[in-house]
Amino acid sequence: MQQHVHDRERIWARWMRAANAGDEIAYRRLLEALAPVLRQVVRRGFTRSGFGNCDVEDVVQETLLAIHLKRQTWDENEALTPWVTAIARHKLIDNLRRRGRHAELPIDDIIDVLPAETPTERLSSRDAERLLSVLSGRQRDVVRAISIEGMSAREAADRFRISEGAVRVALHRGLSTLAVSCRDLDQ
Amino acid sequence: MRTDELINTLVADYAVQPRPKPVGHGLVMAIIGGLAISGALFALTLGVRPDIESAISTWRFDLKLSANLVLVIAATWVALRLSSPTTKPLSGMRALLVPALLLLAAVIYELVTVPASAWLSRAMGVNGLMCLASIIFLSVLPLTATIYALRQGAPASPAVMGAVGGLLAGSLGATVFAMHCTNDSPLFVAIWYALAIGTMSMLGLALGRHALRW
Numbered sequence: 001m002q003q004h005v006h007d008r009e010r011i012w013a014r015w016m017r018a019a020n021a022g023d024e025i026a027y028r029r030l031l032e033a034l035a036p037v038l039r040q041v042v043r044r045g046f047t048r049s050g051f052g053n054c055d056v057e058d059v060v061q062e063t064l065l066a067i068h069l070k071r072q073t074w075d076e077n078e079a080l081t082p083w084v085t086a087i088a089r090h091k092l093i094d095n096l097r098r099r100g101r102h103a104e105l106p107i108d109d110i111i112d113v114l115p116a117e118t119p120t121e122r123l124s125s126r127d128a129e130r131l132l133s134v135l136s137g138r139q140r141d142v143v144r145a146i147s148i149e150g151m152s153a154r155e156a157a158d159r160f161r162i163s164e165g166a167v168r169v170a171l172h173r174g175l176s177t178l179a180v181s182c183r184d185l186d187q
Numbered sequence: 188m189r190t191d192e193l194i195n196t197l198v199a200d201y202a203v204q205p206r207p208k209p210v211g212h213g214l215v216m217a218i219i220g221g222l223a224i225s226g227a228l229f230a231l232t233l234g235v236r237p238d239i240e241s242a243i244s245t246w247r248f249d250l251k252l253s254a255n256l257v258l259v260i261a262a263t264w265v266a267l268r269l270s271s272p273t274t275k276p277l278s279g280m281r282a283l284l285v286p287a288l289l290l291l292a293a294v295i296y297e298l299v300t301v302p303a304s305a306w307l308s309r310a311m312g313v314n315g316l317m318c319l320a321s322i323i324f325l326s327v328l329p330l331t332a333t334i335y336a337l338r339q340g341a342p343a344s345p346a347v348m349g350a351v352g353g354l355l356a357g358s359l360g361a362t363v364f365a366m367h368c369t370n371d372s373p374l375f376v377a378i379w380y381a382l383a384i385g386t387m388s389m390l391g392l393a394l395g396r397h398a399l400r401w
Contacts, residue, residue, distance in 0.1 A: 022205045024198060031194045061193050066401060068197040070341040072207040073271045086272035087341065090401075132188075147188055147196040168203040175200055179401065 008111055013080040020076065031064060036115030038063050038088055043116060045092045045107045055095055063091045065179050081111040134181040139174035142167055210270040213336035214263065218359065221329030225363045229325060233367040247371035250293050254376065255362040258286040258384070262355035266333075269348045270340025276347045283354070290381075293373035301372075312370030315379045321367070322383035326360030330391060334398050341401055349395010350388045357387030 012033065018026035042059045066087050074083045089107045132140050141160060145151040146167075153171070157164040188196075242248040261282040268279045301309060312318070333352045342348035361380050370379075 019201070020206045024202060024205070027201050027205075028194065028198045031197060032191075035190050035194065057190060061188070061190055064190070064193060064197065066341065068200065070272070070339075070401065072209050072339060073341045075271065078273070082273050083271070086343070090272055090341070090343065143196065146199050147192045150192070150195060153199060153202075168200075171196070171200050172203060175196070 009079055009081050012084075016071075016074065016080050017076055020071075031067075033115075034067070034084060034110075035060060035064060037110050037113055038084075040113045040116035041085075041088055041108050041110055042092055044113070045089075049096055051096070051099070059088075059091050059095050062095075062179070063088045065175065066091060069176060069179055081109060085110045135174050135177055138162075138166075138170045139177065142170040143174040143178070146171060207339070210337070210340045211267050213339050214266065214333070217329070217332035217336035218259070218263065218355070221332040221356065221359050222363065224328045224332075225325045225360055228328075229363045229367065233321060233364070235366050236369050238369070239366065242369075242371065245371065247293075247373065248365075250289070250373065251368075251371055251376050251380075252362065252365050254286050254290045254293070255358050255365055255380070257289060258283070258358035259355065259362060261285055262351055262358060266337060266340075266348065266351045266355060269342045269344075269351060270337065272341040272343055274343060276342075276344035286358075290373060290377055294377050297373045306374060309372040310374040310378055312372070312375040312379065315370075315375070318364065318368055318370065318375075318379045319383045319386075322357065322360045322364045322380065323386060324360075325363050326356045326383070326387045329359040330356035330387060330394070332356075334391065334394055337395070337399055338401075340399070342399060345399035345401070346392050346396045348399050350392035352395060352399075353388035353391020354384060356391065357384030360387070 012030060015023075015026040015030040015033075019030060038060045039056060042056050042063070046056060067084060070087065074080065085107065088110065092107060132144055135143060138160070142156055145156045145159065146153070151159070153164050153167045157167045160167070236242065265279045265282055268274050269276070297309070298306065330353060333356045334349065337348060337352050340348065361384055365380075370376075
């Protein structure tokens with residue numbers, strides 16, 4: 001077990017470096033490996049702060065989104081897990097503040113935590129349409145097609161009769177908008 | 188949206204630009220762009236002082252210019268550090284002491300070498316309020332550009348990051364204005380320039396609190 005935990009930093013940092021070099025499979029692997037560990041970290045954080053597990057999956061998703069949108073702030077010469085932990089902590093504190101908790105919250109370093117399995121039921125307390133409701137027009141159409149319907153950028157371009165480049169721009173802008181408006185949904 | 192659906196979406200977006208530009212790239216662009224726009228506004232309105240050639244060879248003018256430039260460099264360095272989520276909000280702030288101590292040393296030297304009867308007129312200069320307003324005027328666009336560039340970062344404290352962005356923008360505006368201003372006494376700089384740059388920092392703090400949240 002100790003061995004496994006020590007390998008985590010090494011393997012994840014290698015995936016992230018590979019992702020920076022253009023390896024899409026490594027990037028997917030990293031996000032898929034991070035999700036269950038983040039779930040456990042966030043669940044513990046909520047328990048510690050006296051809340052139930054109400055918004056665990058929301059915070060996991062906000063953290064993954066932030067990791068994605070802020071990946072340029074990770075320095076390849078530094079360890080990856082403290083960086084991921086700092087982002088998860090920021091997102092958890094942000095969520096607790098929205099509930100009126102102004103606690104400085106120590107969370108576990110993700111390097112020490114066992115992954116939590118994915119529950120089978122729909123996890124997010126917000127339903128998909130509600131989350132997408134902060135987007136409008138083209139951005140909502142594109143994000144919905146790619147995330148929920150699982151389309152590729154090419155297929156989405158064909159459906160909406162726009163260029164693939166326009167799909168990619170709408171997707172990226174849509175994700176950036178989601179990242180900043182998540183908090184407003186709860187208020 | 189389920190988490191696996193989100194991951195699919197993030198990977199699809201990743202493919203567009205696997206490696207986004209580092210924060211420093213955008214920040215340097217903002218500094219260059221901000222200086223260019225401020226410089227153009229400056230040329231159209233205030234213009235360089237007529238005695239610039241003789242001023243360059245005086246230590247007071249050189250110090251005024253270099254203290255501002257040192258602040259530009261220190262604030263850039265601190266802002267870049269703060270853009271990582273692992274950096275503590277107040278870490279690296281000591282770098283900002285370098286320009287402050289430089290100016291303090293000059294102030295002490297001025298107080299020692301200039302008779303006390305001249306202190307007040309040196310400190311008040313020709314028109315301090317005009318200097319204050321001009322620096323703020325020349326710093327507004329650099330502040331916009333700087334905050335925009337810093338949005339790529341993930342600061343532990345958006346407010347502190349905004350305040351440092353304000354220092355950076357204020358020192359850019361002050362550097363440009365220093366080419367016009369004929370008040371070179373460190374006493375004047377320590378009051379009016381500091382006041383203007385401090386105002387920009389407060390503006391940056393207020394702006395960053397919202398614009399730099401992530």
